[in-house]
Amino acid sequence: MTNALGKNEIIVYHRASNGKLKLRQRIATGGGGSGIQLDPGDSLGSQGSLLLDSRSGRLFAVNTETRSNNPLDGQDVGDCQQGTISSFQVNRYGQLNLVDRIPSGGLFPNSLTVDRNLLYVLNAGGPGLNPFCGVGPNITGFKVSQSGNIRRFFNATMPIDPGTSPGNFLDCDPGNAPFSTEEFRCGLNPPAFPRSPAQIGFTPDKQKLVVTVKGTNTIYVFPLSRNGRPTSPSLTQVGNPFQPTPFGFAFAKTYDSSKSYLLVTEPFGATSTIPAPSASAVSSFEIGNDGALTTITQSLPNGQTTSCWIAIAPSGKYAYVSNNGGSTISSYQIGSDGSLTLLASVAAQANKPNDLAIVYEDGKSFLYVLNSGDGTVGAYQIGNDGSLTSLGSVGGLPSDDGAQGLAAY
Known part of the structure; x- marks a missing residue:
């Protein structure tokens, strides 16, 4: 996804049997993206902004719908623009057809999750400078037809508390940028990406929704009623009110166990500095029936900067993390009990990587990464030992200009 201000587009690539990519299609979403915002390498501050349901052929x-890409320009008009969701049908050749676009139920939508006909969005923005703009950060549910048409799911919205930044976050990186108090107040629209809600996802059993919230360092687990509506969440604070910060997550169903485990990236490390150089980590948890989290591995460091996105190999043995600030990819090994071991601090080089996607076909697994720094998609083959072999990259996305969102099958 280009995430371009004013005209968001999806770029489609064809994947050959050897994992290499070839540009196939460009198609507009009918809406506008966020543009650069505070960081051209991570302008949405989220994982899961582009979502493929390969079973139904829907994207x-x-x-x-951001009107201005400069949060310091004082234009209140941008604060009130509600976000939208676009849906596409994917034909047998991988080409897209735009089907629908509807309001997201909030401001600055940045993450999606789907199960059959039930779609949920995370709206990360809040009223911002104008208290009359509308609702604050929330999750909102929708019903989706087989053809991809979307309608609002009545009474399926729950609020998210974005928190307020502690004093030591008001000037987070004085050496690199003149960040102001206004920028790092949580709940703005656009929100402050280092502290905003980051991802929403169904648990593997489809009985719960998980949401990571950077501003309070909290993981929400919403149990779902029988009809799919969220109920009061269980809240688990990771570490302490300051750090580490939960960002992206993925579920690993281990290769010799019927259980699944929640793996969460922690991009800023145990420090008051955002971002903290060479201080990222990954934690793993088990989710109880009541939504409570039990820590298995706590904050296992990888020595890299801003580890935000994560993907699990089809074998369930390996996890890959993109390190946006360090332009690298790290790898972890997943034990049968959900425990983590650092496999390689630098498993591969990249260029300001953000979103990741993994596919499996004919006995081969491939990892793809959106390189926001140069507007390419990098391809890697995953070895049986978890190692990564580069297959090159292909262009077509904006270079260092806010591209974010990746899906593959």
């Missing part, structure tokens, strides 16, 4: 994309 979903968020449009933040």
Whole structure:
């Protein structure tokens, strides 16, 4: 996804049997993206902004509908623009057809999750400078037809508390940028990406929704009623009110166990500095029936900077993390009990990587990464030992200009 301000687009690539990519199609979402915002390498501050349901052949994309890409320009008009969701049908050749675009139920939508006909979006923005703009950060549910048409799911919205930044976050990186108090107040629209809600996802059993919230360092687990509506969440604070910060997550169903485990990236490390150089980590948890989290591995460091996105190999043995600030990819090994071991601090080189996707076909697994720094998609073959072999990259995305969102099958 280009995530371009004013005209968001999806770029489609064809994947050959050897994993290499070839540009196939460009298609507009009908809405506008966020543009650069505070960081051209991570302008949405989220994982899961582009979502593929390969079983039904549907693709979903968020449009933040941002009117200005400069949060310091004082234009209140941008604060009130509600986001939208676009849906596409994917034909047998991988080409897209735009089906629908509807309001997201909030401001600055940045993450999506789907199960059959039930779609949920995370709206990360809040009223911002104008208290009359509308609702604050929330999750909102929708019903989706087989053809991809979307309608609002009545009474399926729950609020998210974005928190307020502690004093030591008001000037987070004085050496690199003149960040202001206004920028790092949580709940703005656009929100402050280092502290905003980051991802929403169904648990593997489809009985719960998980949401990571950076501003309070909290993981929400919403049990779902029988009809799929969220109920009061269980809240688990990771570490302490300051750090580490939960960002992206994925579920690993281990290769010799019927259980599944929640793996969460922690991009800023145990420090008051955002971002903390060479201080990222990954934790793993087991989710109880009541939604409570039990820590298995706590904050296992990888020595890299801003580890935000994560993907699990089809074998369930390996996890890959993109390190946006360090332009690298790290790898972890997943034990049968959900425990983690650092496999390689630098498993591969990249260029300001953000979103990741993994596919499996004919006995081969491939990892793809959106390189926001140069507007390419990098391809890697995953070895049986978890190692990565580069297959090169292909262009077509904006270079260092806010591209984010990746899905593959």
